[in-house]
Amino acid sequence: MKTLTKRQSEILRFIRKYSGINGYPPSIREIAKYFSIKSPSGAKKHVDALVKKGYLSRRKGARTIGEERFYTDRVRMVPVIGRVAAGIPILAVENIMGEVPLPESITEGKEIFILRVEGESMVDAGINSGDYLVVRRQEIAEQGDIVVAIIDGDATVKRFFKKGNTVVLKPENKNMNSIEVKRGDFLIAGKVISVIKMLESGRIL
Amino acid sequence: MKTLTKRQSEILRFIRKYSGINGYPPSIREIAKYFSIKSPSGAKKHVDALVKKGYLSRRKGARTIGEERFYTDRVRMVPVIGRVAAGIPILAVENIMGEVPLPESITEGKEIFILRVEGESMVDAGINSGDYLVVRRQEIAEQGDIVVAIIDGDATVKRFFKKGNTVVLKPENKNMNSIEVKRGDFLIAGKVISVIKMLESGRIL
DNA sequence: CTTTTTGGTATACATTTGTTCACCTATAAT
């Protein structure tokens, strides 16, 4: 990768910061204004240089500065589900708070979403309130899987057991009791395949 | 959050996907074109509706559709450390088993590595053998931080406490005892900022 | 049944943004 001048680094940093905050890149004139460059063409030259050096991509049209992302491993954008609104499918846009990139080595090409844990029902399995669960979307589960179950439109995390004609959803918490439900009285939203604990910032996004 | 019509959901999904791919949002006309709406004002109405319902933000100017998002989609390659060989610096190439991409929202621009846990010394903190720790490289620690400490070239994960002239490394496991070491008889490799549990495959890469 | 919302067409216009060209200065490289 070609090296950048001090000025070019500043410009690139500004573009990245701006894009991160606003969700769209700055216009040439906004870059100029920020750096007190009095002519748009002055700022344009810097952008052109950054494109030529491979740090940015460009297209015809207004405000089309794209950042060149270069990572080795493949990455998938995975939706992060906020509070699950009752009655609305868990993956509906209404529930999606944002998206995070995860390695495909974790997501494995399946339909994946991330859910933030509320409640202490799984503490004995190392899952605490505030942790993030990486969940693979599936409607069936195996004996003993940790699943996200929807009961009356409400999402809960429990360990799954079949028991004759009914299903036992067992919390991993000595102080809480298992729930026994008839098949059909609940839905499995998916299986928990990974837990992410944010010890410091507490938020994944 | 207000509910969306089917059409509005489609539009929102398109805007998110487009922004994710390109790094900047579509223009009103591009939205119209994608949905075969023959007039820009037709598409504009949908965007206006999404703004009014709180799903998007808007500003004067071209291509300024903002998603109310709180995440970054930038990615950093992070080294995964295998078994730590005694006497070799933890981040030396000899110890690196591979690399995984992680969101910068987790890595936060600091020097980061991932370490696989061996042993049960932190089970009461929800950290089990086989879990992966996201560790930020730093030599100092605060009272109560979970740290990766190097004692005699051996890496261990413990909770860190200062106590006068010595340091107490406390395992989060009722069956194990704290270790008391003199400052200088050990090194802090970093602070654990995140825990990733792979419930299914057991491997992160 | 009437009104509102939703989704759309068509046209015209205002605004923002990008682009080009000529010209200037300082610095580093050949």
Place this chain on the structure above:
DNA sequence: ATTATAGGTGAACAAATGTATACCAAAAAG
């Protein structure tokens, strides 16, 4: 000494984009 590179000014112009208005039809809400 001369040439390229980096950084910049100023003005004029082209292209892309956003906005407003009028009008239409189906569906949902009252």
